[in-house]
Amino acid sequence: MREAEYTTAQAKVAFTYNSRSPRTDPTHGRRPHRARLPNEQTRHQMVNAIQPPSQNTTTRPRISFLGCGYLGATYAICFAELGYEVVGFDVDAAKIESFNTGVLPMHEPGLPELLKKNLESGRLRFTTDVQAVADFADVHFICVGTPQRKGEHGADLSYIETAVVNLSKHLSRKVLIVGKSTVPVGTAQWVQELVDRHAPEGLGVEVGWSPEFLQESNAMHDVLRPNRIVYASQSEWASQLLKDVHRGILELAAVEDREVPVVETDLATAELVKVAANAFLATKISFINAMADLSEAAGADVVDLARAIGYDQRIGNRFLRAGIGFGGGCLPKDIRALSARAGELGVGESFRFLDEVDSVNTRRRTHTVRAVADLAGRTSGPNGPDLSGVRIAYLGATFKPDTDDIRDSPALDIARRLRSARADVVVYDPEGLENAKAYAPELSFVKTLAEAVADADVVCAMVPWEEFRTLDPEALGRQVAERRILDGMNAFDPEQWRKHGWSYQGIGR
Numbered sequence: 001m002r003e004a005e006y007t008t009a010q011a012k013v014a015f016t017y018n019s020r021s022p023r024t025d026p027t028h029g030r031r032p033h034r035a036r037l038p039n040e041q042t043r044h045q046m047v048n049a050i051q052p053p054s055q056n057t058t059t060r061p062r063i064s065f066l067g068c069g070y071l072g073a074t075y076a077i078c079f080a081e082l083g084y085e086v087v088g089f090d091v092d093a094a095k096i097e098s099f100n101t102g103v104l105p106m107h108e109p110g111l112p113e114l115l116k117k118n119l120e121s122g123r124l125r126f127t128t129d130v131q132a133v134a135d136f137a138d139v140h141f142i143c144v145g146t147p148q149r150k151g152e153h154g155a156d157l158s159y160i161e162t163a164v165v166n167l168s169k170h171l172s173r174k175v176l177i178v179g180k181s182t183v184p185v186g187t188a189q190w191v192q193e194l195v196d197r198h199a200p201e202g203l204g205v206e207v208g209w210s211p212e213f214l215q216e217s218n219a220m221h222d223v224l225r226p227n228r229i230v231y232a233s234q235s236e237w238a239s240q241l242l243k244d245v246h247r248g249i250l251e252l253a254a255v256e257d258r259e260v261p262v263v264e265t266d267l268a269t270a271e272l273v274k275v276a277a278n279a280f281l282a283t284k285i286s287f288i289n290a291m292a293d294l295s296e297a298a299g300a301d302v303v304d305l306a307r308a309i310g311y312d313q314r315i316g317n318r319f320l321r322a323g324i325g326f327g328g329g330c331l332p333k334d335i336r337a338l339s340a341r342a343g344e345l346g347v348g349e350s351f352r353f354l355d356e357v358d359s360v361n362t363r364r365r366t367h368t369v370r371a372v373a374d375l376a377g378r379t380s381g382p383n384g385p386d387l388s389g390v391r392i393a394y395l396g397a398t399f400k401p402d403t404d405d406i407r408d409s410p411a412l413d414i415a416r417r418l419r420s421a422r423a424d425v426v427v428y429d430p431e432g433l434e435n436a437k438a439y440a441p442e443l444s445f446v447k448t449l450a451e452a453v454a455d456a457d458v459v460c461a462m463v464p465w466e467e468f469r470t471l472d473p474e475a476l477g478r479q480v481a482e483r484r485i486l487d488g489m490n491a492f493d494p495e496q497w498r499k500h501g502w503s504y505q506g507i508g509r
């Protein structure tokens with residue numbers, strides 16, 4: 001690993017020097033100040049806090065993002081906000097039209113405002129015309145999906161292949177193609193070979209990699225103010241271009257007196273960093289969920305246990321909340337792809353534990369169905385319980401709060417299992433209803449919390465949206481048929497709920 005070569009401190013020096021020129025001064029003459037920590041700011045303030053830094057195009061490459069999903073769209077919008085000229089490309093024409101008319105086709109806090117603002121600035125546009133993209137950008141980021149292959153654990157790289165081949169054929173000058181999608185180690189080398197085969201001869205197009213760590217629901221903040229930047233290139237030319245591409249982030253950090261560590265490394269390491277991070281997080285979650293099983297069996301309380309071990313800074317208390325398990329478009333498929341790739345490279349044994357991490361996670365779902373059956377007073381036979389006649393108010397369908405993303409959502413999977421057990425499952429989710437309806441049409445969906453809980457025999461509070469975390473046991477109790485609650489979020493005080501006559505069941509307590 002090479003030492004980080006361009007840090008926030010250097011950006012600060014560059015900024016101080018440039019600040020003599022109003023054209024390149026992101027603070028417009030004000031001295032850099034120590035910004036309040038982002039978590040103290042409201043999202044609205046965060047949007048307005050950004051002033052586009054330097055417009056000096058000699059150090060500001062033009063950028064394209066291929067694939068405008070949760071990752072690519074956030075990047076396109078945020079990089080326009082940072083002062084870059086940006087084009088977003090996608091094969092989904094309806095999505096592109098939506099962006100161009102200023103409507104964000106997904107739920108991500110803060111991003112709709114930023115989309116409108118940057119369309120108006122003229123720095124941001126979206127297209128389905130690959131020739132226009134090839135002609136426009138100096139650096140092309142590949143942000144397409146890499147889902148799990150059907151019937152296998154490995155990653156499906158066909159979207160990457162199509163995007164790269166399509167772009168390469170339309171190039172007419174030397175550019176840098178940077179992979180951002182999460183991929184198995186070795187993909188960058190393969191992408192370089194694809195480019196060499198399909199780009200016009202002699203252009204010398206290069207491939208780099210820069211893994212992404214944004215978290216949906218906090219994506220805008222994570223892109224503008226990342227906790228680290230990781231990238232890899234194959235030449236000094238590409239390395240300089242990657243520095244120029246990230247300059248806006250470092251200049252913003254300098255203005256706000258923050259440090260953003262930069263790790264410049266080789267291609268294989270850059271690819272591995274992301275899956276390693278996700279494997280570590282998944283392991284942490286499954287560890288605490290295994291402790292939840294043990295706590296339930298032994299009469300302990302996993303919430304207190306997690307708090308107690310989390311005070312040890314070597315452990316930390318984040319990602320240590322026992323519950324219904326992890327999901328989403330990243331963690332589950334990434335640990336499976338890592339394990340599969342390790343097997344291909346002959347080191348599969350070292351990663352068998354990840355298969356167990358996956359199994360612990362999936363078992364949460366059967367475990368939760370049993371817990372609901374217990375609450376409803378139904379026994380679980382070898383085929384699970386029969387929940388016919390049980391009306392369940394089901395709160396939450398997304399894989400976490402503040403997103404509309406239902407990919408591999410544990411909450412939605414458990415809802416379907418309850419339906420398979422013949423329960424009448426009435427789902428409410430603040431933002432995920434449309435996606436959930438399309439994926440699980442066998443469930444009933446309602447538009448308000450009140451409709452969901454009316455006359456319910458069991459309330460399942462599954463995704464910690466604020467609307468659910470702040471439920472009042474007495475007010476809720478007046479709307480349901482029976483006071484029984486499964487707290488899949490582990491967010492409530494059991495004593496409080498029991499005091500109001502509820503049968504309360506949490507996870508691991």
Ligand SMILES: NC(=O)c1ccc[n+]([C@@H]2O[C@H](COP(=O)([O-])OP(=O)(O)OC[C@H]3O[C@@H](n4cnc5c(N)ncnc54)[C@H](O)[C@@H]3O)[C@@H](O)[C@H]2O)c1
Nearest residue numbers: 067068069070071090091092144145146162163181182212
């Ligand atoms: N979503 C996250 O929070 C996140 C975070 C870090 C990394 N990642 C990784 O980023 C990648 C993308 O994830 P996502 O959540 O944005 O996926 P997504 O499914 O939301 O978006 C993928 C987009 O690519 C488009 N696409 C498909 N084929 C294309 C092609 N040939 N050319 C151009 N566009 C094409 C699709 O229409 C879609 O809009 C994945 O590898 C994922 O693991 C995602």
